Amino acid sequence: MRNEIELEGIIEDYLNGKLTEAEANAFEQLRLNDPTVDHKVVAHKVFLDSLKDYASNLDLKNKMDHAHDQIDVDALSRKLGPHPSFIVNMWRKNKSAIAVAASFILLTIVTIYSIQQTTEQTGSYKQMSAELSKLKSSTNNLIRDVKSSQNSKVPVKPVKFGGTGFAISSNGYILTSYHVVEKSDTVYVQNNKGDLYKVDITYKDPINDIAILKIIDKKFSLGSLPYSLKKGKVGLGESVYTLGYPKDEVVLGIGYLSSQSGFNGDTLAYQLSLDVNPGNSGGPLLDNSGNVIGIINAKESYTDGATFAVKAKFLQEALSSIPQDSIVGRISSVRKSKLSKLEPSKQVSKIQDYVFMIKGYN
Amino acid sequence: MSNKLSSSVPTDREVVLGVLNNSEEALNKLYTGYFPMILQFILNNNGDEDDAKDVYQEGIIVLYNKIKSGDFELSSKLKTYIYSVCRRIWLKKLAQQSKKTNNISDFEDVIAIEEDVEQHEEKDKQFDKMQEALLHLGEPCKTIIQDFYINNLSMQEICEKFGYTNTDNAKTQKYKCLQRLKKLFFQS
Numbered sequence: 367m368r369n370e371i372e373l374e375g376i377i378e379d380y381l382n383g384k385l386t387e388a389e390a391n392a393f394e395q396l397r398l399n400d401p402t403v404d405h406k407v408v409a410h411k412v413f414l415d416s417l418k419d420y421a422s423n424l425d426l427k428n429k430m431d432h433a434h435d436q437i438d439v440d441a442l443s444r445k446l447g448p449h450p451s452f453i454v455n456m457w458r459k460n461k462s463a464i465a466v467a468a469s470f471i472l473l474t475i476v477t478i479y480s481i482q483q484t485t486e487q488t489g490s491y492k493q494m495s496a497e498l499s500k501l502k503s504s505t506n507n508l509i510r511d512v513k514s515s516q517n518s519k520v521p522v523k524p525v526k527f528g529g530t531g532f533a534i535s536s537n538g539y540i541l542t543s544y545h546v547v548e549k550s551d552t553v554y555v556q557n558n559k560g561d562l563y564k565v566d567i568t569y570k571d572p573i574n575d576i577a578i579l580k581i582i583d584k585k586f587s588l589g590s591l592p593y594s595l596k597k598g599k600v601g602l603g604e605s606v607y608t609l610g611y612p613k614d615e616v617v618l619g620i621g622y623l624s625s626q627s628g629f630n631g632d633t634l635a636y637q638l639s640l641d642v643n644p645g646n647s648g649g650p651l652l653d654n655s656g657n658v659i660g661i662i663n664a665k666e667s668y669t670d671g672a673t674f675a676v677k678a679k680f681l682q683e684a685l686s687s688i689p690q691d692s693i694v695g696r697i698s699s700v701r702k703s704k705l706s707k708l709e710p711s712k713q714v715s716k717i718q719d720y721v722f723m724i725k726g727y728n
Numbered sequence: 729m730s731n732k733l734s735s736s737v738p739t740d741r742e743v744v745l746g747v748l749n750n751s752e753e754a755l756n757k758l759y760t761g762y763f764p765m766i767l768q769f770i771l772n773n774n775g776d777e778d779d780a781k782d783v784y785q786e787g788i789i790v791l792y793n794k795i796k797s798g799d800f801e802l803s804s805k806l807k808t809y810i811y812s813v814c815r816r817i818w819l820k821k822l823a824q825q826s827k828k829t830n831n832i833s834d835f836e837d838v839i840a841i842e843e844d845v846e847q848h849e850e851k852d853k854q855f856d857k858m859q860e861a862l863l864h865l866g867e868p869c870k871t872i873i874q875d876f877y878i879n880n881l882s883m884q885e886i887c888e889k890f891g892y893t894n895t896d897n898a899k900t901q902k903y904k905c906l907q908r909l910k911k912l913f914f915q916s
Binding site: 370371374375409413414416417418419420421423424426427429430432433434436437439440442443446447 | 752755756759760763764767768771772777780781785788789792851854855857858859873877878899900903906910913914
């Protein structure tokens, strides 16, 4: 016990460098010779170091506490602490999250909007009545002048609106698109021989885009109609053709039925793969057997070859509006198309006599 | 939000010299100079004034040890160093309390100080161990040890303070206390 205490005293003195040089040398010799002593020295050093660290940390903490007491923490907290308002805090803390959320919402809106843009056939719907510019009509004007010398009834004014129509009775009822004549007060029809007849508008249906004209001349008469009205379903891909007057000469257009519904899913109409031009509006749409299956009314301006036609079954209503006693040899009385046995090219030559150019003036 | 703090702070060189010379005045200046920065950080990140005090004092201890160990180079501003250390310590505490540590509002630049903080944690464990051991040692041993090793009283002074008849008795008593303390310290 005594020795132990002495030894520890020496170790402490040794570690603190309080031994004389001779004593220190002797002690180091002792450490070398006696591993137990050496171990005690090392252990004691570790312990003393820890104790010293502890002491200095404690000292530092005390000093810091002292310094801390001199700070007005409350006042500082009020100045530096978070804003008392929940919303302001929320904003400060979650600035980035809010920004991300906002941009995500924005992106979603833009994406949805653009998807809608691409799925809808928006705004590209163009009705096919020819609104002839003054420049174009000046050429027409020349022709009219020639004609006017033959027929005093013909007005000298240039044609404002043009389209196509077709006979639905042998005594001068003509079916066309409503939009062809909607802006005109005076309407004439012209057949493929160039004869011009004045007509009255006897029926208007803006919803189905149908109008019925009546040639005023009581003596006017056509042979019995070669085509019939087909109100039943027409198969997808079935060949169709139309005759129309995009120019002063009748033009044949051939295509096929590409969809059972029209613009933006409009069930009143068919969609056709068929090239038409301004002036084709109101023209008859016929299938290969010479049945009228619809009436051309519009095309999509940005998609080539997407044309729309009002379905024939919606023509029925228009037809029934005509006084029954005034109509002779009407289309619905044609049981079977006389053209069904003919080739399309032959059908065309028969039909073109019954297709008229519509000329509107205002 | 960048409430940059304008309270007077000592220059970095002043602080380093002050720490090396154990100057209490330098410590006071250092302490009061940067406390608002840490207080602001802690208050705005789910902490209160006491958290700020604890974290800041730990941060200062890390800085002290770093300067005293001699390998402190003024490669960064002292302010940045203190901020980074305290930030690291606070994030660890938040994680331990399993509070969220994302969306930390920062007020200063941050530099890498992981190593220093880890070293500090090691030392802090030793500190806690020693504190624990001293606590279990009981009186009068605790005071004798503290007086001798911490307050650097001589054996003679201790002998008088505790009324031992001679220094040998006091030495024996100190020896016994130290043996017990060592046992407690190394065992825990």
